[in-house]
Amino acid sequence: MHPGPFRYHRAASLEEAAVMLQQLGEDARPLAGGQSLVPLMKLRLAGPTDLVDLAFVPGLSYVRHEDDGGEIRFGALTRHAEIADSGAAARFPILHDCAAGIGDVQVRNRGTIGGSVAEADPSGDWAPVLLTHVTEIRCVGPGGERTVALRDFILDAYTTALGPGELVREIVMRAPPHEDGERIGGAYIAAKRCAQVYATASAAVRLTLAGDVCRDVAIYLGAVALTPVEVTAAAEALRGRALTRETIEAAADAARSGGDPQPDMRGSAEYKCALATALVKRAIEIAARRARGEQVEVSHEYA
Amino acid sequence: MPERSDGVSISVTVNGRRHQAEIEARLLLVDFIRENLNLTGTHIGCDTSFCGACTVLLNGSSVKSCTVLAVHAAGGEVTTVEGLAKDGELHPIQQAFKDHYALQCGYCTPGLLMSTCHLLARNPNPTEKDIRKAIAGNCCRCTGYQNIYDAIADAAARVSAARAAGTHGGRAAASAEAR
Structure with a gap:
């Protein structure tokens, strides 16, 4: 199989790419790592007239984090494998949970975080993880730069706030505000049939603990709706309470009705809801252990 | 849709040998390797980025060459399964696969060998x-x-030994690691 014919444009900078994309019109597409777009083009599910190649734009592959751990900045063309191996992922295990489990080794060696966020696949791994923290998308377009909160960036399945010609330049993730002595822990677990496929369901949890009390929490589900779902009922079951078996199970139960999954080859709607419940429970437990300083290894799981 | 993809001039080093080519922009890396360079050791299995039979190293990292445009290898280095054996001597990874009967039909083997190269260079x-x-x-x-x-x-044990001795296989792993 081959992609259909297209005109090829190699961009030297994001600014140049933005102008090219605007001039070429809506049948032009940007190309980053190509791990979604190239298969779609081979299957003729996508047939852009023009590809604007971002792969040779310099200076967009990096993970920078300040020593106090307050802010992490990802260049849009940073590959998943680089993030998995980064110091930031060692410091924030939820990043490693996500980056080290996306696709398989070969896909992680090519696919980029900017491409993933901009594609906004309902089963994409990055969005639920980043949404548990304070995340902004720095965009560059024909009219200049702007910054959009991630929660306002993803509008629908495969639909973002990016305008014509607009591209992701950088993703900035911050720990949510917390007091001295409070500890933050996070975890992301995605369940999938095998390495190569998208998750059947996934859960991302970020806890802020004051002693044994859950002072703040964010819980997101992936792959069970058109966009990542914030399960506020589950968070309310924990907020301001001590983390006990009962409160954790109450939160997990509340997550059962959080999504609106479609039955498909990955499973029935009932199965996905039950799976989400189990994933939320485990992710809370692991996030809590990590907040208390324990090293816990977790990643995507195959079933 | 245009009738033809644009022609692009690329320069790629494959298994240590530099190649200059005029290609269609839509040409996939696996087809460049197999059709243009006639290196047919890299296999096309599923052709949908699933099976990994087409795995090669691009700039030292394993990629599925059915899901990479050949233009993305421009200026880079590619290692295919043909680049493993030296002077008729199998690479230690190939020898280990042979000794352990780690293949039957052999169709997936080139991809597994290249994925093993990627793994052992880093771990x-x-x-x-x-x-x-x-x-x-x-x-x-x-x-x-x-x-x-x-x-x-x-x-893994054989490559470590070869690396310690500075013999074939150790060097290949070390050069991939250097990236």
Whole structure:
């Protein structure tokens, strides 16, 4: 199989790419790592007239984090494998949970975080993880730069706030505000049939603990709706309470009705809801252990 | 849709040899390797980025060459399965696969060998879990994988020994690691 014919444009900078994309019109597409777009083009599910190649734009592959751990900045063309191996992922295990489990080794060696966020696949791994923290998308377009909160960036399945010609330049993730002595822990677990496929369901949890009390929490589900779902009922079951078996199970139960999954080859709607419940429970437990300083290894799981 | 993709001039080093070519922008890396360079050791299996038979190293990292445009290799280095043996001597990874009967039909083997190269260049002493994760993107429909795990574990020991001795196999792994 081959992609259909297209005109090829190699961009030297994001600014140049933005102008090219605007001039070429809506049948032009940007190309980053190509791990979604190239298969779609081979299957003729996508047939852009023009590809604007971002792969040779310099200076967009990096993970920078300040020593106090307050802010992490990802260049849009940073590959998943680089993030998995980064110091930031060692410091924030939820990043490693996500980056080290996306696709398989070969896909992680090519696919980029900017491409993933901009594609906004309902089963994409990055969005639920980043949404548990304070995340902004720095965009560059024909009219200049702007910054959009991630929660306002993803509008629908495969639909973002990016305008014509607009591209992701950088993703900035911050720990949510917390007091001295409070500890933050996070975890992301995605369940999938095998390495190569998208998750059947996934859960991302970020806890802020004051002693044994859950002072703040964010819980997101992936792959069970058109966009990542914030399960506020589950968070309310924990907020301001001590983390006990009962409160954790109450939160997990509340997550059962959080999504609106479609039955498909990955499973029935009932199965996905039950799976989400189990994933939320485990992710809370692991996030809590990590907040208390324990090293816990977790990643995507195959079933 | 245009009738033809644009022609693009690329320069790529494949198995240490530099190639200059005029290609259509839509040409896939696997087709460049197989059709333009006639290196048919790299196989096309599923052609949908699933099976991993087409795995090669691009700038030292394993990629599925059916899902990479050849233009993305411009200015880069590609290693295919043909680049492993030197002067008729199998690479230690290939020898380990042979010794452990880690193949039956052999169709997936080139991809598994290249995924093993990627793994051992970064992790000289992989655990069984590391090995399972490293080849999760490579399907074998014959062996049931056990002999492949055994071969990779043994290959790790052989590559480490070759690296210590500075002989063939150790150097290849070290050069991939340098990236």
